[in-house]
Amino acid sequence: MVTPQLTEDMVISALRQVKYPGMSRDLVSFGMIKNARVEGATVHLDLQVPTEDAEVVAKVEASVREALSRVPGIGEIRIQNAPRPAPQESAPGPAPLPGVRRIVAVASGKGGVGKTTVSVNLALALAQSGAAVGLLDADIYGPNVPRMLGELGRPTAHEGKIVPLVRHGLRVISVGYLLGEQSPIIWRGPLVAQALKQLLHEVHWGELDYLIVDLPPGTGDTQLTLVQAVPLTGGVIVTTPSAVALMDAERGLRMFREARVPILGIVENMSYFICPHCQGETDIFSRGGGRQVSDSLGVPFLGEIPLNPTIREGGDTGAPVVVAMPESAEAQIFRNVADKVRLATEAAAEAMPQMIIR
Ligand SMILES: Nc1ncnc2c1ncn2[C@@H]1O[C@H](COP(=O)(O)OP(=O)(O)OP(=O)(O)O)[C@@H](O)[C@H]1O
Ligand SMILES: [Mg+2]
Known part of the structure; x- marks a missing residue:
């Protein structure tokens, strides 16, 4: 059998199968493979892994070697760890937000499971208990926080920084307020990363006990940028009880684990339906999966939220259920x-000094 001639395309397509640890995106699309070239059977490439964590770098390099070793006709694999970009261009390591005590990310592997609903009501419930709370809508492509909290007008600037809007006592920022919810955003990865960093670091958050970050679905640029831009106190995973959503929840958990972000717990949303007529509970998507995933992965279970039209209406009308119907179940x-x-953030914050944050 004749071994095919090794080409750069073969190398790149093999590397497109290698995911960054904990992420659903591959190394090529993240732009971490530089200067790939082939000389005979030898492949040379520079690997630019955006972390100081030697363990992660070693892991990525091992996966690259493993993927390339399966390419027909490959000989020697020469990998150079590419120099990190010059300081002015490089992504700075996680920088705390001055005055912000705890940063909590709300994530899910799958879309439409209720992250924004949970983020908004969680932020409002924390605020009702007397905490100073901010809410950052990190969904740059599809910001939904403005709809859930009502249109608020445009944020202003003060001393070169954005002043968040205030709604129901929350300090809120979203690209939806800056650009309008309807503007189609077709930015590519690096611009999304830049926009998120601005929303984190160039906003007058003031003194906050909690900053809740509502993430877009999945594990892509926004998630990677967030874990690298600020030291997260922890992550909350939202899932629905369906089997597919649960598998995706596990992916979200792995993302936080790989980034060494403590997992505060799992929320099962749309867990069951309470009939408005007979008050009977129906488990539409087979309830209890969230608790099972929590148990099997050893992370706290934070609660089951029913599928309920009042929750959706609260979200659609800018009056979330926690403020619109505070007496409701x-x-x-x-x-x-x-x-x-x-409680989980208190435990995570205590453990923080020992945590290695990239
Ligand atoms: N428990 C619930 N009961 C009824 N409706 C709900 C519930 N949770 C969320 N919804 C509704 O489901 C829709 C999706 O919820 P939401 O926007 O919070 O999900 P998401 O995970 O943030 O979505 P995306 O992935 O697009 O960001 C919204 O219309 C919301 O009002
Ligand atoms: Mg959302």
Whole structure:
């Protein structure tokens, strides 16, 4: 059998199969493979892994070697760890936000499971308990926070920084407020990263007990940027009880684990349906999966939120259930979730000095 001639395309397509640890995106699309070239059977490439963590770099290099070793006709694999970009261009390491005590990211592997609903009601429940709370809408392509909190007008600037809007006592920022929710955003990865960094570092957050960050679905540029831009106190994973959503939740968990971000727990949303007529509970998507995933992965379970039209209406009308119907059972469920998040952040914050943050 004739071995095919090794080409750069073969190398690149093999590397497109290698995911960055914990992420669903591959090394090529993240731009971490530089100067790949082939000389006979030898492949040379520079690997630019955006972390100081030697363990992660070694892991990525091992996966690259493993993927390339399967390419037909490959001989020697020469990998250079590419110099990190010059300081003025390089992504700075995680920088705390002055005055912000705890930063909590709300994530999910899958879209539409209720991250924004949970973020908004969680932030409001924490604020109701007397904490100073900010909410950052990190969904640059599809910002939904403005809809859930109501249109608020445009943020202003003060001393070169953006002043967040205030709604129900929350300090809120979203590209939706800056550009309008409807503007189609077709930015590519690096611009998304830049926009998120601005929303983190160039906003007058003031003194905050919590900054809740509502992430877009999945594990891509925004997630990677966030874990590298600020020291997260922890991550909350939202899932629905369906099997597919749960698998995606596990992916989200792995992302935080790989980035050494403590997992504060899992929220199961749309867990069951309470019939408005007979008050009977129906488990539409087979309830309990969130708790099982929590148990099997050893992370806290933060609660089950029912599928309930009042929760959706609160989201659609800018009056989330926690503030619109504070006496309701649903508001109480969100307050219970908030209590658990508060306890989990306390534990995570205590462990923080020992944590290695990239
Ligand atoms: N428990 C619930 N009961 C009823 N409706 C809900 C519930 N949770 C979320 N919804 C509704 O489901 C839709 C999706 O929720 P949401 O926008 O919070 O999800 P998401 O995970 O943030 O979505 P995306 O991945 O697009 O950011 C919204 O219309 C919201 O009002
Ligand atoms: Mg959302």
